Amino acid sequence: MSITEIIFWGLSVLALFCAIMVVASKSPVHSILYLIGVFFAISGHYILMNAQFLAIVNIIVYAGAIMVLFLFVVMLMNLNADAEPKKNRYLQFAGLISGGCLFLVLVAAVTRSADAGRVMQLGTGESGLIKNLGRILFNEYVIPFEISSVLFLSAMIGAVVIGKKN
Amino acid sequence: MSNVLQLVWLIPALPLIGFLLNGLGRKMLSKTMAGIVGSGTVLLAFLVSLYVFFQVKGGNSHVAHYFNFINIEGLKIGFDFQVDPLSSIFLLIITGVGFLIHVYSTSYMHEEDPKDFAKYFAHLNLFVFSMLLLVMGANYVIMFIGWEGVGLCSYLLIGYWFKNTNYNNAAKKAFIMNRIGDLGFLLAVFWLISKTGSADYHEVFANLSKLTTRDITGITLLLFVGATGKSAQIPLYTWLPDAMAGPTPVSALIHAATMVTAGIYMIARSNVLYTMAPATQTVVAVVGLATAILAATIALKQNDIKKVLAYSTVSQLGYMFLGLGVGAFTGAVFHVMTHAFFKALLFLGGGSVIHAMGGEQDIRNMGGLKKHMRITHITFLLACFAIAGMPPFSGFFSKDEILAAAYEKNPVLWGIGVAGAMMTAFYMFRLYAMTFLGNFRGTHEQEHHLHESPAAMTLPLIVLAILSVIGGFIGVPEVFMHGGHRLEEFLAPVFAQSNALIKEHHALSHSQEYMLMGISVAAALAALAFAWNKFSKYRKSDKEEAGLGKVLENKWYVDELYDSIIVKPVLAIGKYFNNVVEKRGIDGFVNGVGRAVNYGSRQIRLLQSGQVGAYVLMMVLGILVFFIVQLFL
Amino acid sequence: MEIKWYIGLAVALFCTGVVGVLTRRNSIIIFMCIELMLNAVNLLLVAFSKMHAASPVAQALPNVASDAQLFVFFIMVVAAAEVSVGLAIIVMMYRNIHSVDINFLNRLKN
Structure with missing residues (x-):
C-alpha cells in the first residue's frame, strides 16, 4: 500500500465518520463541528489530488465563512437544545432505508460501469494550481465570474430583506 | 356505335341536373319553371333513351367505362354503364312514363307552395336519376347505388307531407322494409365478389364455372330477398300499401310503374344465375304466386281507391315473379312494361278522381263519376280491361304469356294464377263500378265541386290509355301470328345464355294454348260481369x-302479425337495453369509473400531507425508481 | 488509484446527506446535510477532473482538467450565496413560529 492510498483511506474514513456524526448527533452545534471536520477531510482529498486552489477555497469559504455563519445562527437563536422532542420512527426508518437503497443502486451502477477501473492522477498534475486556474478564470470565464458577483449582491440584498423585521 | 357510348351518360345526367336545379333553386324558381325543369329534363332523357333504343335494336350491347369506382388489389369495380335491349326497354319505361307523370304532377300538385313544389320535383328527378342508374349500371355495385337511391327517394316522397305523423311512419316503414331486402342484396353481391372476383355482369356470367351449385342457390336466394324488399313480395310487401301516403303521381311512378319493378329487372338481369338454380326458381315462383293471390284477396275488400290499386300492384308484381320463377323472363319484362302503362294510368286516373273529389279516397263515397269526368272514366275503363286481361288489351298478352309458361312448368301454378286473374278482374271492376257507375254517394259540396281535370292531367291519361290498349301488340304470341312476338326477338340476346341452358323445351301445342287463353279470359270475363252487376248499384250500408x-x-291481419312477432319484441328488446343495459350496465360502468376516480383521489389526497419531509421522501423514492429503471432495466 | 473508490466515497457522503435530510426535522441540520451533499458532488467533480487529466486527451488540451475545478469553484460561490439566503429564511421562520422544526411547515397542503 502506497502512501497516497494510506492517506486516501485515512481521509475517507474521517470524512465518512464525520458525515455520519453530522446526521446522528443530537446537538446542532456538534453537527456543525463535525461538518467542519468533513470539510477538512475533503480539503485533504483536494490536496491529495493536487487541487490546491480548491482545497484552500474550501477551507476558507466553507469551513471558515459558511460554518461560522451556521454557528452564529445556532448560537444567537439558542437552538442548541434538542429541537426534536417527538420523532416519527417510521419516517426515520423509511428515510434510512431509502437512503441505503439509493446508495446500493448507485454503487451497483458504478461497479457495472466500464469506466470504473480508470486510473486517476494523484499528487501530480498542474491543472489544479492557482496559476492555471486563475488564467482560465480571468480569460474564458470572466463573464460568469462577474455575473457571480451580481449573484452575491442579490443574495446579500435578499438576506437583508428577509432578515429585516417587518 | 361510338356515338351511343358518348350519349348514354346524358340519360341519368339530365334528371340529375333537374334535381340540382330544382333542389338548389327551390326558393327562387316559380312553379312553372320548376315544372318545366322537372319535366323537361326527363323528356330530354326520354329522347336520348329512344335514340339509344334504336341503336341497340339489333341485339347490341355496350358498356361505357367512365372511371374506376373501386380499385383495390384483386377487385376493380368501374363506374360503368351498360346499354343492351333489356336496359333500353327499362330506360324507355322509366323516362317515358316518368315524363308523363311529371307532366301530370305539374297540375296535380298545383296547390302546393312554390318551395314545396320545387322540392317535389327535385325528389322526383332524383328518383328518376337513381332508377336510371339502377338499370344502366354495368355491375351489381352501380345497381346497388341506384337501388339505394330509389329507396331513399321513395322514403322522401312517401313522407312528402311530412307534417302528418302517419305519413312519416309509412315512409319509415317503407325504408326499413327496403333495408331488410337491401341487406340480402348486399350479401349476395359480397358473395358474388368473393367467389368470382368481380361484380361485372359480363365477367360474372362468363365465370359461372367458378361457382358451385350451393353458391348459386345462396346468391340467387339472397338476391331474391333484395327483390322481395324492393318489389313488395311476401314477406316484405306490407310497406307498399302504406306507401300510398305519398302524392298520387308518386304512387303511380314509384310504387307502380318503376321502382317496384327493380326486383324484376335485377332477376331478369341475373337470369343466367336463376336458370342455374332451379331450387331458387321454385321459391321465386311460389312466393310470387302466393303474393299474387294474397294481395288479390286483400284487394277484394279494400275501400280506399289507392289501397286497391296498391294491392293490385303487389299482386301484379307477384305475377311477374311467377313469370321469372317459371323461366318466362321475356314474359315478366313484358308484363313490367304493360303493367307500367296500365297501372300508371290507373293511379293517375285515381289521382284525377281524388283531385275531383277534393281529397276523398273512399270509394264508398263516390259513384256516378262517369257523367262528370268523361276522359278519366274512359281511360280508367280501358286500364281496367287491360289489367283484367281482356283481349286485345295489353295486359292480356303479357299475363297470358306468364300463365302459359306457368302451365308448362306445372298446371297447378297455372290454376292458381287463373284464380288470381279472376280476382283481379273482380276487384278492378268493383273499383270501377263503385267509382264511376251508379249514383253519387258523397256530400253536396263534393258533388258541386266535381269537374274534369285540366289538360295537363288528362293528356298523360290519354297517352297512357293508348299505350295500354296497343302496348300488347309488340308481343303477340306465336299462336296468333308467326313472328309476332317482337319483344322476344328484341330481348333474345339478353336471355340467350339461359335459354341455351334449358335443355328440354316442350312447347305447348296450339290447341292447348288456345284452351288456356280461353279459360282465363272466360274466368276473368265472368268475374268482371259479376262485379259490374253487383257493384254498379252499390248502396252504402253500415253493416x-x-x-x-x-x-x-x-x-289478413298481416300488419298486426308483424307487429306482434317482430315490432313488439324488437321494441321490448330496445326497452330492455334502454332500461337495464344502458342504465345499469353502461351508465353504471361510466359512473363507476367516475366514482372510483373520486374515491381513489380522496385517498391519494391524503399523501399530500403538507409535510416537507414526506415530500422529500417521495422525491428520493422517485429518484430511486428512475435510477433502477434507467440503469438496470 | 482507481476512480471507483472516489466515486464510492462521494456516493457514500451524498447518501449520508440524503438520509440526514430524510430523518432529521431540524431545518438547520437539514441545511447542513444539503451542504454535505454539495460537497460530495464537488469531490466527485474534482476526482473526475483528475481522471481526465490522466487521459491522453488532457495532454493535448491542458484546460480540460481545469474546467471541472473552476466549475467546483462556481458551485462554492453559489453555495455561499445560497447559505446566506437560506439562513436568513431560517431566522425569519424562527422569528415567526419560534421553532425550526420543519413539521410545523405544513402550510403547503392548503
Whole structure:
C-alpha cells in the first residue's frame, strides 16, 4: 500500500465518520463541528489530488465563512437544545432505508460501469494550481465570474430583506 | 356505335341536373319553371333513351367505362354503364312514363307552395336519376347505388307531407322494409365478389364455372330477398300499401310503374344465375304466386281507391315473379312494361278522381263519376280491361304469356294464377263500378265541386290509355301470328345464355294454348260481369263485414302479425337495453369509473400531507425508481 | 488509484446527506446535510477532473482538467450565496413560529 492510498483511506474514513456524526448527533452545534471536520477531510482529498486552489477555497469559504455563519445562527437563536422532542420512527426508518437503497443502486451502477477501473492522477498534475486556474478564470470565464458577483449582491440584498423585521 | 357510348351518360345526367336545379333553386324558381325543369329534363332523357333504343335494336350491347369506382388489389369495380335491349326497354319505361307523370304532377300538385313544389320535383328527378342508374349500371355495385337511391327517394316522397305523423311512419316503414331486402342484396353481391372476383355482369356470367351449385342457390336466394324488399313480395310487401301516403303521381311512378319493378329487372338481369338454380326458381315462383293471390284477396275488400290499386300492384308484381320463377323472363319484362302503362294510368286516373273529389279516397263515397269526368272514366275503363286481361288489351298478352309458361312448368301454378286473374278482374271492376257507375254517394259540396281535370292531367291519361290498349301488340304470341312476338326477338340476346341452358323445351301445342287463353279470359270475363252487376248499384250500408270478409278487409291481419312477432319484441328488446343495459350496465360502468376516480383521489389526497419531509421522501423514492429503471432495466 | 473508490466515497457522503435530510426535522441540520451533499458532488467533480487529466486527451488540451475545478469553484460561490439566503429564511421562520422544526411547515397542503 502506497502512501497516497494510506492517506486516501485515512481521509475517507474521517470524512465518512464525520458525515455520519453530522446526521446522528443530537446537538446542532456538534453537527456543525463535525461538518467542519468533513470539510477538512475533503480539503485533504483536494490536496491529495493536487487541487490546491480548491482545497484552500474550501477551507476558507466553507469551513471558515459558511460554518461560522451556521454557528452564529445556532448560537444567537439558542437552538442548541434538542429541537426534536417527538420523532416519527417510521419516517426515520423509511428515510434510512431509502437512503441505503439509493446508495446500493448507485454503487451497483458504478461497479457495472466500464469506466470504473480508470486510473486517476494523484499528487501530480498542474491543472489544479492557482496559476492555471486563475488564467482560465480571468480569460474564458470572466463573464460568469462577474455575473457571480451580481449573484452575491442579490443574495446579500435578499438576506437583508428577509432578515429585516417587518 | 361510338356515338351511343358518348350519349348514354346524358340519360341519368339530365334528371340529375333537374334535381340540382330544382333542389338548389327551390326558393327562387316559380312553379312553372320548376315544372318545366322537372319535366323537361326527363323528356330530354326520354329522347336520348329512344335514340339509344334504336341503336341497340339489333341485339347490341355496350358498356361505357367512365372511371374506376373501386380499385383495390384483386377487385376493380368501374363506374360503368351498360346499354343492351333489356336496359333500353327499362330506360324507355322509366323516362317515358316518368315524363308523363311529371307532366301530370305539374297540375296535380298545383296547390302546393312554390318551395314545396320545387322540392317535389327535385325528389322526383332524383328518383328518376337513381332508377336510371339502377338499370344502366354495368355491375351489381352501380345497381346497388341506384337501388339505394330509389329507396331513399321513395322514403322522401312517401313522407312528402311530412307534417302528418302517419305519413312519416309509412315512409319509415317503407325504408326499413327496403333495408331488410337491401341487406340480402348486399350479401349476395359480397358473395358474388368473393367467389368470382368481380361484380361485372359480363365477367360474372362468363365465370359461372367458378361457382358451385350451393353458391348459386345462396346468391340467387339472397338476391331474391333484395327483390322481395324492393318489389313488395311476401314477406316484405306490407310497406307498399302504406306507401300510398305519398302524392298520387308518386304512387303511380314509384310504387307502380318503376321502382317496384327493380326486383324484376335485377332477376331478369341475373337470369343466367336463376336458370342455374332451379331450387331458387321454385321459391321465386311460389312466393310470387302466393303474393299474387294474397294481395288479390286483400284487394277484394279494400275501400280506399289507392289501397286497391296498391294491392293490385303487389299482386301484379307477384305475377311477374311467377313469370321469372317459371323461366318466362321475356314474359315478366313484358308484363313490367304493360303493367307500367296500365297501372300508371290507373293511379293517375285515381289521382284525377281524388283531385275531383277534393281529397276523398273512399270509394264508398263516390259513384256516378262517369257523367262528370268523361276522359278519366274512359281511360280508367280501358286500364281496367287491360289489367283484367281482356283481349286485345295489353295486359292480356303479357299475363297470358306468364300463365302459359306457368302451365308448362306445372298446371297447378297455372290454376292458381287463373284464380288470381279472376280476382283481379273482380276487384278492378268493383273499383270501377263503385267509382264511376251508379249514383253519387258523397256530400253536396263534393258533388258541386266535381269537374274534369285540366289538360295537363288528362293528356298523360290519354297517352297512357293508348299505350295500354296497343302496348300488347309488340308481343303477340306465336299462336296468333308467326313472328309476332317482337319483344322476344328484341330481348333474345339478353336471355340467350339461359335459354341455351334449358335443355328440354316442350312447347305447348296450339290447341292447348288456345284452351288456356280461353279459360282465363272466360274466368276473368265472368268475374268482371259479376262485379259490374253487383257493384254498379252499390248502396252504402253500415253493416260490419263479418267472417272472411272482415279478415280480408283487415289485410289478413298481416300488419298486426308483424307487429306482434317482430315490432313488439324488437321494441321490448330496445326497452330492455334502454332500461337495464344502458342504465345499469353502461351508465353504471361510466359512473363507476367516475366514482372510483373520486374515491381513489380522496385517498391519494391524503399523501399530500403538507409535510416537507414526506415530500422529500417521495422525491428520493422517485429518484430511486428512475435510477433502477434507467440503469438496470 | 482507481476512480471507483472516489466515486464510492462521494456516493457514500451524498447518501449520508440524503438520509440526514430524510430523518432529521431540524431545518438547520437539514441545511447542513444539503451542504454535505454539495460537497460530495464537488469531490466527485474534482476526482473526475483528475481522471481526465490522466487521459491522453488532457495532454493535448491542458484546460480540460481545469474546467471541472473552476466549475467546483462556481458551485462554492453559489453555495455561499445560497447559505446566506437560506439562513436568513431560517431566522425569519424562527422569528415567526419560534421553532425550526420543519413539521410545523405544513402550510403547503392548503
